[in-house]
Amino acid sequence: MKRPYLLVTLTFSVLPAIASAQSELRVEVPSVVLAGVPFTITVQPVTAEGGVVIGYDRQLSVTGLSGGSFDGLSIARAVVSTTGRHTVRVQDGTLSAEVEVRAIPAFFSILPPLIAITFALVFRQVIVSLIAGIWLAATFIADYNVVAGFLDVLTKYVINAVTTTSQAQILVFSLLFGGMVGVITKNGGARGIADVVTRFAKGAKGGQLSVMVMALVMFFDDYANVLVRGNLMRPITDKLRISREKLSFLVDTGAASVASTAIVSTWIGYELGLIAPGLELIGSSEDAFSMFIRTIPYRFYPLLALIFAFMISATDRDFGPMLKAEKRARHEGKVQRDGAEPATETLEDEEDATRPSSWLNGLAPIVSILVVALSGIYITGVRGLGGASGATLKDIVGASDSYVALLWASLSGCTVAIVLAVGRRVLTVSQAFAAWIQGLKSMVMAVVILVLAWCIGAATTELQAASYLVQVLEGALDPAWLPVLTFVIASAMAFATGSSWATMAIMMPLVIPLSDALSRSAGLGAERVDTLLVGVISSVLAGAVFGDHCSPISDTTILSSMASAADHIDHVRTQLPYALVVAFVGMLVGDIPTAYGLSPWISLVLGSGILLAVLFFYGKPVGTPRRQGEAA
Known part of the structure; x- marks a missing residue:
């Protein structure tokens, strides 16, 4: 009897050794x-x-x-x-x-984005600034080895950024969308759409409203929006005695405000590309496109700026330096002040002015993109759920692959644009593809900035910058104030750098994890955490547009002056009071109260009412010219 007992004892005694060895x-x-x-x-x-x-x-x-x-x-x-x-x-x-x-040292974690911001402010070179920030972060991670850090910028961060499937899809979509815009600009489609809208330009109010309606129609790209509207409407607004300052304001306000909030535009790929890594970082399963849609009503500045521009156009009331400019144009026939230096007298569009225009050439590709994008979201959503039986539309959208849908959509837009241009003999095959290539080239800068934005986001994440900021701000900042604070910082940065895209690239990787961590550390419920996250993302996007609108060194601000042939300083000086009023109202009734649970739709209604009151109590009617109908 002792031998079996001994065997069992030995067996159990060697089990830990076996486990340890294995x-x-x-x-x-x-x-x-x-x-x-x-x-x-x-x-x-x-x-x-x-x-x-x-x-x-x-x-x-x-x-x-x-x-x-x-x-x-x-x-x-x-x-x-x-x-x-x-x-x-x-x-x-x-x-x-x-x-x-x-x-x-903990503060080293925030030095890379701070260096990127500082370089952008000083040198106004976005790409150089982002590379400097990435290089510094990579050097810290590589044990302060400057050479290894520099090599890692390419071999580690850039390669990882462009080989990630979802990010590669965003890059291809952005390039294809740019190619489509290039074709419809060259084939007369953009001018054809504008020609239809300008038929309704009767009188000063009609002229201003036509400029704004055209902004909605040309939602797909902010540059095309500015160039086509400014050049096409300038002779008409001159005849109607609308000042060049007013034209440039309407052109500038309608461009980025529309393109940045449109569900299909040259902006959306970039915006999704910044939102998606942030959501992945905080462990969110939400699709970036779904988050993008949810942020739209929270983007108070671009939405209220658009509404305010329509109000000004419909009421023909102004205040501040814009009122003075409009009275000069309307009553003296001077669309520009004496001594003004127009940014340019003529600005040639890429489109050949002698080529016949056709609204169909422009509208059909855009419609095809919308139809295919929505169909693609439905198809990929049903596929993701394994069938549509019993699924709600929200379930289908949540399970969809928006990147694939946008890829299909951009490819269809390019195909329809080229087929129409060649089939209707507006362009030859070689001309159509040359225009397409030119459109691709127009997106190269955006693509480069987006890739570098992913890189600096990955590097600052590896340095745990958000954890450091949470530790510093925890207990010192009510998370509910984060959306409005984010808006202010993003606005200041975009104003100083003149680049809304650079602002989004640097801010987004920081504020998404910061918002999530700060909200959770404060013990907020899941619904409040989500509301603040949506608000913070919206504030980056809205603040970038506001700062860009006000900045005299912004590309879209300069293009608006050029396309409208307005004095650039006059454009900035007359637009600034309007932008500041809208931004203040947006923060007062939007960013702050929605962080405490107010519906953004109520905020938009309140904001619109306040802006209308400002226009009627502070603004004054411009009045009709003494000799109605006389050309300026």
Whole structure:
């Protein structure tokens, strides 16, 4: 009887040794951590062959940290208090593992985006600024090795950015959409759409409203919106005695405000490309396109600016320097002030003016994009759910692959535009593809900025900049004030740099994780956390447009002056009061109260009412010219 007992005893005594020989602890830590800032350590018991150990329930302990203890197989708030290299040892009584943790000063994590912002302000070179920020971040991560950091900019960050499937889809969509715009600009389609709208330009009010309606019709691209409307409407508004300052204001306001909020435009690929990585970073399963749609009613500045421009056009009332300019044009016949220096007298569009225009050449590709995009969202959504039986529209949209749908849509738009141009003998095959290539080229700068934005976002994420900002702001800032604060910062940055896209690229990777972490650390419920996240994303997009509108060095502001043949400083000086009023109202009734739960639709109604009141109580009617109908 003793031998079986001895056998059982020996068997159980060697089991730990066998387990120890056949398994190990795999410890995962960030590539670099911040001194004094919590980070996460994850432990995974694996077999010698690399498989996961099933049923592991041993008690883990850790040494080498200044703070943190295990909750299951992870430490959510591990801390090392000093910079340098630290050896962290994890053990369970039988197995043990060591890993090295390298800590850098916490404030280093925000230096890369700050350097990018500073360089953009000083040198006004967006690409150089972003590369400098990425290089600095990569150098910190590469143990302060400047050469290794520089090489990692390309081999690690750029390559990862362009080889990620969803991001590659966004790049291709953006290029294809630019190609379509190039074709419909060359084939007379853009001018054909504009010709239809201008037929309703009767009198000063009609002329101004025509400029704004045309902005809605040409929603697909802000540059085309500016160039076509300004050049086409200038002779008409001159005849109607509408000042060049007013024309440039209407042209500028309608361009980015429409393109940035349209569900299909040259902007959406870029915006989705910035939103998607942020959502992935915070562990959100929501599709970037769905989030984009939800942000639209929260974008108070572009929406209220558009509404305000329509109000001004319909009432023919103005205030401030714009009122003076309009009275001069209307009563003295001077569409520009004496001594004004127009940005240009003529601005040739890419389209050959002698080529016949056709609204069909412009409208058909746009309609095809909308139809295919919506159909693609439905098809991919049904496919994602495994069938549409019992599914709601919200379920289908949530399960859709918007990137694939937009790819299909942009390809269809290009195809329809080229087929119409060649089939109707407006362009030859070689001319059509030359126009398409020219359109692709127009998007190259945007694509480069987008790729670099992904890179600096990945680098600042690896440096855990959001964790540092949360630690600094936790308890010092009510999360409800984050949307309006984000709007102010984004506005200031866009104004100083003149680039709305650069502003979005630098701000978005920081504020999405910051909003999520700050809201959760404050103990807010899931609904409030989501509301603030939507508000913060909207504030980046809206603030970028506002700052861009006000900036004298913005490309769209300059293009608006050129296309309208207005004095550039006069354009900025007369537009600024209107933009400031709209921004203030948007913050007052939009960004602040919606963060506490007010519906954005109520905010838009309140904001519109306040702007109308400002126009009637502070503004004055311009009046009719003394000799109605006389050309300027």
